[in-house]
Amino acid sequence: MRPIPLLFLLILQACSQTDKPLFEELTPEQTGIAFANTVVQDGDNNVLKYPYYFNGGGVAVGDLNNDGLADVYFTGNSVPNKLYLNRTVFQKEEGAEAKIHFDNVTDKAGVAAPTGWKTGVTLADVNADGWLDIYVCRSAQSDSTLRRNLLFINNHADATGVPTFTERAAEYGIADDSYSTQGAFFDYDRDGDLDLFVLNHSLPQYAGFSKLLGTLKTEKSAHFGSKLYRNDGTPTAPRFVDVSATSGLINNVLSFGLGVAVSDVNGDGWPDLYISNDFNEEDYLLLNIPDATPGEAHFRNVIKTATGHTSLYSMGSDVADINNDARPDIITLDMLPATNERIKLSSGDDNFDKYNQLLRAGFHPQTMRNMVQLNTGQGATFSEIGQLAGVSNTDWSWSALLADYDGDGWKDLFVTNGYEKDYTNMQFLKYTVDERVKAQQGAQAATVDQILDKMPGIDVGGYLFRNNGDSSLTFRDITQDWGLARAVKANGAAYADLDNDGDLDLLANVMNGPVVVYRNRAVEEGRGTFLAIDLAHNNPTPQLIGTKVWVYAGGRVQYEEFSPVRGFQSCSYGPLRFGMGGHQVADSVRIVYPDNHTQLLVNVPVKTPLQPRYEQAVAGFVYPAEAPAPFVTTPVPGWVQTPVDTNDFKQQSLLPYQFSYSGPKLATGDVNGDGRLDVYACGPKNQAGALFLQQADGALMRAAVPAFEADKQSQDEAAAFFDADSDGDLDLYVVSGGYPFAAGDPLLQDRLYLNDGKGDFSKSSGGLPVEHQAGSCVVPLDVDGDKDLDLFVGTRFVSGQYPRSEPSFVLLNSGKGSFSKAPASVLPLPPSLICDARAADLNKDGKPDLILVGEWMAPTVLLNEGGRFADATKQWLPANQEGWWNCLSVADFDNDGDMDMVAGNYGLNSQFKASPARPVQLTHGDFDGDGRIDPFMTYFVQGKAYPYASRDEALGQVNFLKARFPDYNRYANVTLTDLFAPDELAKGTVLNAKSLQSTYYENKNDKFVAHPLPVEAQFAPVFALEPVDFDHDGDLDLLLGGNITQARVRVGRSDASYIPLLENQRGHFRFRANAGIRGDVRGLANIGEGSVVVGVNGKGLVRLTPPPAPPLKDRGGVIH
Template sequence: MRNRISPALALIFCCSFVFGQKNAMFEQQPSSRTGVTFENTLRETPASNVLTYEYFYNGGGVAVGDVNNDGLEDLYFTANMGPNKLYINQGGFSFRDVTDQAGVGGYDGWKTGVSMADVNGDGLLDIYVCYSGKSSPDTRRNQLFINNGPTDLPGGGKGVTFTERAREYGLDDPSYSTQAAFFDMDRDGDLDMYLVNHNVTVIRSFEFGDVKNTRDPYAGDKLFRNDNGRFTDISQAAGIKGNPLGFGLGISVSDINNDGWPDLYVTNDYVEPDYLYINNQDGTFSDRLTDYMQHISHFSMGCDVSDFNNDGLPDIFTLDMLPEDNKRQKLLYGPDNYEHYALMVLNGFYFQNMRNMLHLNNGDGTYSEIGQFAGISNTDWSWAPLFADYDNDGWKDVFITNGYYRDYTNRDFMKYKGDYYFEKAKNHEPADTFHLVTSMSSTPVHNYAFHNNGDLTFTDVSEDWGFRERNFSNGSVYADLDNDGDLDLVVNNQNEPASLYKNLSKEHQPERHFIQLSLTGAGKNTRALGARVKIYAGGQVQFFEISPTRGFQSSVSYRIHAGLGGTAAVDSIRIDWPSGKELVLDKVPADQLLKVNEDESKGVQNPQPAAGPKIFTKIASAIDYQHVEQGFNDFKRQPLLMTMLTTCGPVLALGDVNGDGLQDVYVGGAQETPGKLYTQDDRGGFQSSAVLPFDPRYTDADALFFDADGDGDQDLYVVSGGYNEYTEKDNALQDRLYLNNGSGKFGLAQKALPDMRVSKSCVTAADFDGDGDLDLFVGGRVIPGKYPLAPESFLLENKGGRFESVAAKVAPDLAGIGMVTDAEWVDLNKDGRMDLVLAGEFMPIEVFLNEGGRKLVRATDRFFDRPLAGLWNR
C-alpha cells in the first residue's frame, strides 16, 4: 500500500546543464533533453485571425496523468491549429512522442481544452478533447479517446493506444467548447460531465434582456448525466444556464458548502456573471453566486478552488486582465465607466470588477474577497491559476500563466482602428481587416509565481523562482514528473515550444518533507473524483479534493501532494470518499507516495450529521422600509475618487422612544427620502409613526438616541453627510437634534447646534467633562468637491440641551485630524474618565486621553509603536 519514491531520482539532474536562471527553484528544461517538441503554432490569415474569431489567442491546454500505468505521469497537449501531442514519460525528464502510435492527434479543427478521466471505469485514463472556432458544427465535435491499455513500444518501453468513441458515448457535442470537467454529480458511482462553452458572436447591450433567459444550442453550457455508459444532456432540467451571453472560460469542481456533494464554479468572460452552482442533491443545481459572494471578476478567465490558508475550507481564485504596472493599465484599458457599471448591476449582471479575485471562505456560507490585500490581484492578461505547495513548506503557493499574443485592447490601436475604418468609409474603399491585425503590437510578459506567506498574503517570487522569460502562455499543469517529491510545472505556449520546469526545491531544501497520495476509488469512479482529504501534520491541517480540472483548459495530476516543512511524519490522514465512506490513517511517515484503495480500506459509512437546532429563525420583514439613493455619480464630479461618498446609508439607531421597554428603530434616509421612526409592539412587529418631523433635504450618515436635555427620555441626533448633491457649506449639511416629548413624539430643536455644515460620518456620546450630562463627538468626513481635504470635526459640550463646539479649547489637535469614519468613547487608562478613539480614511487610529474633563490630549504614540495608517471603516 505504501511505495517509497527512490531518492536516486533526485540525483539525476545534479550535474545537469542549467537552462535558465542559476539557483532558481524552477529550472526550465530544453526540448533537446526532454524530447517534448510540441508547439502551439498560430497562423494568422485574412480569414482566420483575432478580428474574425475573438478567442483566436486563447491558446491550448495540457493534461497530465499516468495513461500507461507505469508509475510515471505522461503529458498531452492541445494545439489550436495543428495536431495534439501525447508524450509518454520515460523517467528522468525524458519523454517520447507516441501520438501517432496512440491515435490521439485529433482532426483538423480548433482544439481548446483537454481532460483526463477514467470515463468508462476500467482503471485506465481516457482523454477528452474540446473543439471550438468559427466553423461548421461537424468540425467542432468534441472527441473522446478511450484508453485500450498499455502496449510495447518499438525499441522498448510501455506505450498505449486509444480509440475515439465520443459519438458512441454521446459526447461528440458540436458546441463552441472551452473545457470539460468530469465528476460524479449524483454520487451514483460513475462520472458525469459539465461542458463549458462560449459564444462567438458579440451581443449588443440592448439585446441582453431578450436573450438572457434563452438557451443557445452551441454557446450555452451543458451538463451530461452518465446513464449506464451513455451520456444524456440534462442541462435544462438540471437548472444549468445556457444563454448566448455565456462566454465560459474556466471551471472548478468542489464541495463548496461542505455537504458532501460536488458543486461547480464556472467563470464567464464579458458581461455574464460567473456561475456558482450548488448541488441540490436531486440531480439539479442552483446558481447561488449572489448568496455567497459580494463581487466577482469581470472578464473571468481561468479559476482554481483550493484551501490556501489551511483552515479546511475551499477558497476560490479567479483571474482577469488587469496589468501590474500603471503604464500598461493606462495603455490597454480606458477609465472605468461607473454609469455602465451601475446599469449592468441594475439589469442583473451583478458587481463585476476587472481584476483577479481571491475569495476567502468564511465557513458560514459566505466569502470575503481579499485579492488586493493578498497581493495577487494584478497579473496582466492571465489564464491559469494553480494553487499547490511548490516549495514544500506546508502552504499552497500559486502559479499563474500570462500573456495575450497581440495588444488587442491597446488604446492607441483602438483609435487607429476607428480612424482607419472612418477613412475607408469616407473614401468608399474596402477595409483591409488583416492590415489591422498585423498593425497590432505584440508584448510578451512573464508568468507569475507567488509564495504563500501563511498570513493570507503572498509575495511575488516570479524572478527568484525562475520565471523571467517573457512569452505567451495559456494552459498549465503541475505534477511530480520525476517522482522526486516536489511539483514540476508544464506550460503550453503560443508560437514557441511548451515549457517544462523541473522543481529543484528538494535539492535546495532537502530538510523539507512531503507526502503524496494516490487514491483508487470503488466502482467506476476509479480515480476517486470528489474524494476529500485532510492531512494533519505539524500543527496544521491541509485540505485537498480530487478534482483535476483546474486552471485553464487543463487537467492536473490526480496525486495529492502536501509539503510538510520540517515535519518528518504525518499525525493522521482523513479521507472522505465520494461514496460516503471514511478512512483515517494514523502516524504516517513522510517522503513517500501512499497508495490507498477504497475497496481495501476498513472505512465505515459516514453519513452527513443531522442538523442541530436552529439558533436563529428568519422571519418575514418586520419593517416595511426600502432605502432609496438618488443615483448621483460622484466620479463625474471628481474622477479620481476611490469610492462613492454620496451613498452614506442606510443608517440605524435603536432606543426605547416611548418608555414601553421595547427597542424602537430609526432608519436614516437619503436626499428626497426622509428617515423613518418605527415603534415596536409586544408581538415583535414595528409600526411607522404617522407624523414625522424628518426633513427630506438631508442625507443621513449616522444617528444616535440619547438623552440630550436630561428629562429621562430618548432624544434623537441625526448626522448629515453626502457629497455630490451638495456644495460646500450647504445648509443641508447641518446636523439635526430632535427632542422627545416623552411619548415618542419628536420635534426639531431649533438653534440647539452650532454651525456644522460639512459632510460628516459619525456621532458618539459620553460625559467627557463629568458634569452629569452627555456630550458628543461628531466626526467630519469630507468637504463636498474637495476630497481628500480634511473637514472639521466637532466636540460638542452639552449646555442643558444646547450644544457648544469646544474642540478648539478642549482638544485643539482635533483640527484637521483627517477624514474621520468612526469614533468611540472608552476609558483606556482606567481613570474613570472617557477617552476618545478615532479612525478614518488615510489616517492612523488616533487616541485622545481625557485629562480631568478639561482637555482631550492627543496620545496616540502611547498606545501604538508606529502609526496604523489605513482606510479605516466603521
Template sequence: MKKYIFFCLTVFTLSCQKSGDTLFVAIDAADSGINFKNGIEETNDLNVLVYEYFYNGGGVAAADFDNDGLTDLYFTANQGADKIYKNLGALKFEDKSEVAGIKWNNEWKTGVTVVDINADGLLDIYVSVSGNEERPDLRKNKFYINEGGFKFTDRAAEYGLDCDGFTTQTAFFDYDKDGDLDAYVMNHNVKDFKRFDVEAIHFMRDQYAGDKLFRNDDGKFTDVSKEAGIKGNPIGFGLGISVSDLNQDGWPDIYISNDYLEGDYLYVNNQDGTFSDKISEMVDHTSYFSMGNDVADINNDALPDIFTADMLPEDNRRQKLLFGPDNYEGYLNMLQNGFHPEVMRNMLHINGGNGQFSEMGQLAGISNTDWSWSPLLADFDNDGFKDMFISNGYLRDYTNNDFVKFYSEQRSEGNDNVLDIINKMPSTKTANYAFRNNGGQTFENVQESWGFDVARITNGAIYADLDNDGDLEIITNNLNEVASIFENRTNEKGHFIGVNLKGNSSQILNTKIKVYADGSSQYREFSPNHGFQSSYYGPQVFGLGDLTSVEKIEVIYPDGKGQTLMNPAVDTYIDVAYTPEELLENENDVPLFKELDFQLVEHSQKHLNDFNRQILLPWMYSYQGPCLTKGDIDNDGIEDFYLGGGKGFPGQLMKGLGNGKYKATNKLVFKQWELCTDVDAEFFDADSDGDLDLYVVGGGYEYLPNDLMLQNRLFLNDGKGNFSKNDTSFPADIFSDAAVEVFDFDNDGDQDIFVAGFVVPGDYPKANPSRMYINDGGVFKNLNTDLFTKLGLIKDAKAVDYDSDGKMDLVLAGEWTDIKILRNTGTGFEQVNDAISSGTGFWQSLLFEDFDGDGDMDLIAGNLGLNSQYCASDKEPLQLHLADFDGNGRIDPVISCFIQGESYPAYSRDELLDHIGSLRKVYTTYEIYSGVTTQKFLDNFPNIKPEVFKATNLSSSYFRNDNGKFVKVDLPVQMQAAPIYAMLAKDLNGDGKKDLIAAGNNTHTRVRIGNISANHGQVFLNDGHGNFSFLAPSKTGLNLKGETRALLEIDKKLLVGQSQDKLRMFSFK
C-alpha cells in the first residue's frame, strides 16, 4: 500500500474539563446568542388536519461558511425566516441572517443541505421547501450560493433546482462518477390515498410527491429520475435520506425512509447511471412510520449500518393510547400486494458485508423512543464506538385513539370548527434520547446522565465540534421553543483524532476514512446528510478512549484512489488535502460455504391464520416445518433423505443417486397424507429386520384436536427402499406433537421412541401429553406415567447419557418451561432438578456435543432470543394467565409483560375486548385502559384463579457439562438475534474443534411484534474450550433469509430446510 504524500496539521487547544454532572449541558440562549425559534401558528385554513406534516418542524445545518476554522449554524423555519449564525468561538454566535440575504416569502422550509456546488472553496446552502398545496410558486426550493463574507444569493433557478414539489430534504453526491455533483430531491405526498390500484400506483409518476434524481450537466441539473430507476409514485412519503456505499462496491447508494405504507427504498447504484431498489433483497423489514435515518458503522467492522427512526413509545401508557389493534389479514394483504414488511419501531440494520442486513434494533435496546425524528450516530464520549442521539416529540398526539374516535364523531355530527377539534387533541412533550454504545452491539439508555431528560418537541438535529475541543456538540431545532445547543463535556481521558478533508465536494463527498489503532479500526464515510432535515459538513471525529497513538489512517476517495497517513498525532485535527494515489486492493477470504445449484425440491403448505382462531396467541403455531432426516434406505451406500410436508403438500422421500442428485420415490405412499403437517421425522429400524423404516410426526395448529391428520405415521421399509404405512405397531394416539427421539431406552438392543407432545390445536397453551414408546418385538407400547403427561409444551428432545452411567437419559426443551433432564433409571425416568438451571423460556432446539474437549456432552439450547418486544427475567417474568375470564366456555390466554418496572397486558384495548367482551363496560376509553396493570386486569375477576405460566429467560444458551452438572455460559450476543430452531455442530475451520451453525427466525408473529428474522444462518467458531466467537456473514457464505427449520449434513454437504421455500444445499470449504 503506498504511503501518503501530503497533509497539513492544524492543532487546536484542548479545553479543560468543566464542572457538571451530565455529559452534555444546554447552553443558555443569552450566552450562546442563538435565539432562533421555529414557531408555528395553527389556523382554520392551515393545521395538522389540512397539512399532515404541519408538526414535522425544521432542520439544522452545521458547517464553516466563512473558512475561519469554526463551525457555523443554519436553521430552517416553517412559518418564518431562516437564521444563519457565525461562530465567534467559545460557543458564542452572531446572527448574520440579514447580511446573508436570507429572506422569507411565506415559504414552508423543511430540510437544509450544505455543499460546495461550484467548487469555489465556499460552502453553499440548499433549502428544501414544502407545505403550500395551492401555490407551487411558494414551494420552490432555494439554493443559496456563498459569495464570501457571509453573503448568499439564491440561484436555484439558474441551476435548474428550483423544484416546486413537496420536498423534505435533498442530497448531493456524484452518482455517475463524472466529476461533478448530482442531486436527489426527496419529496412527500400530501393527498389522501385510502383506495388505489396497487399495481398501477407503483408505476405512476407524481410531479410534486415523487422523488427526483437530477444529473449535473455542466452546472445545469437535468431530471433523469425515470431513466435512472427512481420511483416517483404518489404514495411516497420521504422523510429521511442517506447516501453511502452500502454494498461496498465503490459506488454511492441511497437509503430513503418512507412514512406509512410505502416501504423504504434502498437504491443500489448499478454503476451505469441507474439504480435498483433492493430493499426486499437486502433488508428483512423496515420501520412503518419511517422518519429520519442515519448511516454509520456502529460495531467497528468497517461496514455501514442503517438506523431508521419511528414512533413506538417506551412507556406502556403511550403504547396503549397510540396503538391500534393488530390486523393480520390487512398486513397479509399488504404483503400480497407487493409492499415490504413493516413494523412500527426504530430499526437498526446491521450490515453483514454480504449484501444483507440483519435488523437488531430491539436486541440493541434502541427500538422504543416514541415519536422520533433525527437519529444521529456518532462517538459522543470518545471511547471509540458510535453512540446515538435521537430527537423526539410531536406537538399533539395525532394518533391518540380517544381523539381519533372523537374526531370521527365530530365529523359525523357536522362540526366544522377545526381549531376547536384540534384543541381537543392531547399534547405531550417528550424528552430526547441518548444511548451509549456498550462496545459494538448493544446500547445503554443514558438520557438522564447525558443531560437529555427535559421534555420538549425537537425535530431536526445535528452534531458538530463547535468549540474545537475534540468532542461533538449537539444542536437541535425545537418546535415553538428556542433552538438548543448542548455542549459536550467529555473528560480528558477520551482522546480523539479529527480528519478534515480538503478538496472540492465532488472530490471528497462519500470519501471513506479508516483509523487503525491498537489492533482495531474505525470507519466513517463523509456524507453531509444525517438524521432528519439536517446536514453536517466538516471534520470527521474519531474517539480513541485511552489510546494515545494511531497506527495509520486510510483515506479512500470516491474515485477509488486514496492515501495513507502513518502515525499521525492525536488530540488534533488533521487537514487532509485531496492527493490521490492508487491503493492496493484487500484480498477477500474464501467463505466457508458455497451454495450449490440444487434441484428444485420445495416445502409448501396452505396459508393459515391462527389468530382467527385465537386472537391472543403470541405467534402462529401452524408453521412448524419442514423437517429433514437422512438414512440409507436401500443399503447402497448412498445417503437418502426425507423432507416433511405441509398441509396440502405431501412429504418427499429423496433417493440419492450418487452424483449429487436425488430422485423422489414412493410418491403415492406419501401423497395419501398430504393433508398432514410433518413437524419431525426419523429413520430407524422399527422392526429389527436390518433396514431403515421411517417415523413421521404430525403436528400443526390448524386441525381439530382429534383430527386423524394429526396421527403420527410409521412407514415400514421392505429392504429395497419401498415403503408402506404400518397401522399396527403403535397405539392409535392422536395428538399434535413437535418432535421424536429414537434411542435404546432399556438397553435391549432395539430402538425405542420418545414423542414430544405439543400444543392442543385451538386451546393454547394447553399441552398434549408426551409419550415414551417401548419397542417389544416391533410393537411399541406406551410407557404410561404421570411424568410424561405433565411435561408441558415440549418442542425438542434429545437422548444423551449426561451422567455417564451407561444409560441414555432424556433432555427436553419447551415453551413456558425450563430445560428438563429425565434420568433413565433402567425401568423408567425421574426428573432431575439440580443438574441444570436454565430458567423457563421458549426453548426451541437442543444440540449436544463435547465442545470443551473434556469427554462429556455439553449442551447448546436455542431459545426465543432477545430481539423482540418480549422481555423476561427472574424479577420481571413474561407471564400468561389462563382462565375462562368471560365465562363463554373457552379459555383465554392473556399474556403480560413488564414495562418500566410494572406488568401490563400485552394487548391493545381493542384486542383484549374483542376476546373478553365483558370488559367493554369497564374500559370505556383508551385513556382508562392505558393505566391498567396486570393486577388491575385480574381484579376484574375476583372469583377466578387463573393458571399462571412464566418465562424468565429468553436467551439461547450454552451449558457446559461439569461432571453431570450443567453450568450456563453466555454465548455471543448475535446468537440472540432471532429464535433458534436448527443447529449443527461441525469443525468448519479445520482446527479439530466442533464449531456451531445456528439458524431459525419467526415470520408468523403478531403484527405488533413483527418478524423476528435477523438470523441469516450464523457461524460461531469454537476455540476448543467452549468459547465461541461470531464469524462475520461475509466470511460464512450463508444467506438463509426466511424461516429455517432444519439443518442436515448429508454427503459431506449442508442441506437447509426452510418453511415454504425450496431446499438449499451448500458445500463446505
C-alpha cells in the first residue's frame, strides 16, 4: 500500500529536522558585513537624559541595484549608516550551498548620513522609476537641522552594479524635523501614488505620571506627533504635502510612537495604521475612512472599540495572519520578562489607584506585556490572546517579525530584545533613591558616571517561536533548537531570502556589537517548501505596496499583504513567501492590487517564483461584505447596573482580582402567569435589583417593586424563582453577599419575596432563619422528598479574609414558605469558595443531587441519599480537577439520556498555567500574627514555583520580611520556602488549582469524562453559561460569558471574550461566532424563542435574538 512508504518518508523527514538547527549564525568574516551600531555614554549624552539612547538602529533589506539579490542597509545612531550589496556566490553544482557575501558600497553610493541621530529606515520606489529609494529618520538632537529626515533617491546602478543616491528630502517636501522613529510609504488615498506616514515621538518631560495627563491629550506639538504627507504630484514626480492637521492623526505631546504597521485590518480595501505608543499614551488603531471628503479626517482612531487593552510600553509590532483564517492579526512588543528573576527585578508595587486615575483621565487600559490581537472578523474588533499564545513574555523587546520560517504553512515569530542599560531595574532605582537621601543628609552625591556604572544591562537574547499550526493559536519557544542560542542585544531586524534558496533568512542590528545574520536552512534540510511571489518583477511599483495575496493549497488558505515596514525601525522589501508544507502546487492564488485590480491563477507550481503581471489583472474586485452578525442585539431600557466604585485591594493587597464587581446575575421565571419568562437582574450594593416583564413581542419592560427598593443597601449575588409557599406562583429568593460587607453584617441576610400571583412581590418577614454570611448562589430542590422545594445556599469568602470561607447550608421548606436551617449532617461539605451550583438527578434514582463548583476546588458531586447528601466526587470526577471554577451548566449535551455538565473556569489566557504536576497554589494563614490573612500565591515560571507577589507587595503584607529581604536582588529568586521558615508555613493552609480550562464533562456510565472546550472558550474567565439550541438540530448549543476587567494592574484585564457561541453536535463543541458583547458578562438567561438576556457589569441588560436568516456562518468567509 502506497501510504505506508509515504508515512515512512515523513517520519524520516521529521527525524532529520532535529539533526541541525534551522538557522546558522554567519560570522562577519563569512558575510563581509562589519557594521556595528556603537553608542557610548558620557556625562552629557546618556540614557538618563534621553531614554531612547539605546533604542538602536534599523535594518532595511531590498534589491537596490535590481540584480535579483537582497541588499542590506543599516542605520547607526551616532555612527554612519552602511549599505552592503549582496554578492552571494552561487555554486554551479545543483543543490550546492550558496556562499552569502556582501560588499560595503556606502561611500560610493553616498548614503552614509554621518550626522544626526539616525533611527528607522524605509525602502520604497518613491518616484516610480523602478528603483528602490531609501528614507532615513532622525531624532534626539536639539538642533532641528540635524533631525531632518533624509530621502536618498536612487540614481540607478553603474556598470559595476553599485547604485548611487542623491539626498532630496527637502525637494520632495518630506524633510520632517520632528523626533522621528520610522517612515512608511503607502497609498492611503488610493490615487495611484505613494503617500508617507512619519512616526514621531515626544520627549522625557511628557513620559512620567502626572495628574495633568488627561489635559495633555489635547496639547498639540509640531515635533512630537506623527505626520501624514499626501502625494499631490504624480507617481514619477512626487510632491508631498503635510495633511496631518486634517487627516485624523493624533499628534499630542504624549505620543511616543515606536512602531507602525500598515494593513487593511477590517478588510474593506483601504490601508489602516496601527501605532505603538510607549509610556502612558495608548496605542492608536487608525481606520482609513473610504468616504472621507477632501479636507476632512481620513483616519479615525478606534483603539477603544477595537481592543480591550493594549501593551503599556509598546515598541515594535507586526501585522500578519497567525491562524490562517485570512484575517490580519496584530502583535505588539513590550517589556515583561520571561524569567522569575527578571520579573521580580522589574516589578514594584501594584498601584491600582494610579491605574484607575489614568482610566478616568481617558486613557485606554494597558498592561506591560506583549499583546497578540486576534482579528475576530466582526468589524475592527480583536481578542487579545498573547498569553494563551505563549508569546507574552520576551523581556525588553523591539522587533516582531511574523513569517513562516520552517515552511509548514503557519507563521512563526522572531523577536529581538535586550537593552544596554536598564534604568527600570528596581535595585538600581533603590540605589538612586538611597543616593539621593544620602546627598540630602550631607554626603557627597554620586556622579553621573557612577550612577551609569551601577545601571545593569539586559542580556537575554532574541526569541524564535514556532507556530504550533493546529488552530490552537499557540506558539512554542524554539529559540535554542533553531540555533539562536547566543544572547545579543538587538533592535531593528528584517527578513529576506539572502541566498535565493527559497526560505527566509534573518538580520538584526545589534547595540554595540556586530550585526547578526542568521541563514535559514529549511530548504536545504527538506523541512518544507515555499512559494515565492515576486510582485515587483513585472509590475509598476505604485501598485505594489498594499497588494493582498491569498494562497490556497490542501484545503487551507494563507493570506499576506505586501507591507514592507515591519518590526522596529526596519523594512523587509522583497517577494512574499508562503510555506507550503510539502505541497508542490498551489491550487490557486488570488492577487488583489491596491486599485482593486485582481487576478486568479490556478495550479501554480511552487518550485519557480511566481511573477504575476499587473496588466493581466482585471478591474472591479469587490471585497466581500462582512458576514451578518450572529445575533440582533437590543438594549433593554430602564436599568443600568451601577456598582459602587471601590478598591478591594486596599482591604487585601494580594487578591488576584476584585470581588466587589460580581453582578449582575440573572434569574428567570413566569411571575405573572402569562406564559412568558420574565427576568430578575441582581443589583449591586446601594442599587435595587430589577424585575423585567417579558412582553408579547419579546421586549422586556421593567416593573416597579417597592420591596426591592427597600433592600437596596444589600448586594444581590444570585437569585432564583421558585414556589416557596406552594400557592402555584413563583416567589423569589435573593442571595446577599459581596466583598464590601464585613462578616456578620446584617446586610448579608438573604431575602425571600412572596408573589401574589400577579407578579407583585412583598418581602417575607419571618420566612428565613438569620444567616449573616456572604452567599454566592442558590438552588431550589426537593432535598427531603416532601414534594416542596428546599434550598441549597452556597457561600463564598469572608470579606477581608480571602480565601477564608464559611459553610454553605441547606434550608428546609415547611411547605408554606417558611424555612429552617438543616443540620450540618445533611450537607457534608467543608467551608469552600462556592461560586455556582446546580441540581440534577445524576444517578437516576428519582432524587435531586447537587453539583458544585468554586475556586481552589474540584467540581463536587453530592448525591442525595434520601434527605442528606454524600460526597461522590471521587466516583464521578476524574482526579486533578481543582481549578478556579466560576459557573456551571447541567444538561444532556450529547443527547444520550443522562446529564452532562459544562463548567466555566479561569481559562488559559493568563500568566498562570496550571497542571497536576505544576499547580498554581495559594498558601494562606496569619504568618506574622497581626490578625490578617496573608494569601501568597505561587505559580510555575520555567519549571519552578515562585511567589507571584513582588518584593514591595510581599513586604507590604508581612512586616518581618523587610529585614529578611532588604533589597530586590535578594528577593529576586526566592521560593515560598525561602520566604517563610517551616514553622511559619506550618500555620498556613495550601489550596491548589490544577486545571484552568473551561471544560465539558461528558457523563459516561455514571462517570464524567473531561473534554476541554474549544480554544475560543479559553480566551478569558467564564462566569456565565446558557445552553440553547440555536440551530434547531436537537442538540443544545452553548453561549459563554465572562471576562475580568477589575484585576490587579500587573495581572491585567482578561477581556478577550465577546460571548462566544459554541455549536454542539452530540457533545462535540466547536466555535461558530461571537455575539459581540464586550465587558464583564455575569449573567446569561434564556427567555425563550432563541432570545437570551445578557447582564454586563456596570452596564444595562442586552437582549440577543438570532436573525431569522441567513443561518449562522463559520468564521471563515475567505476570498476564492
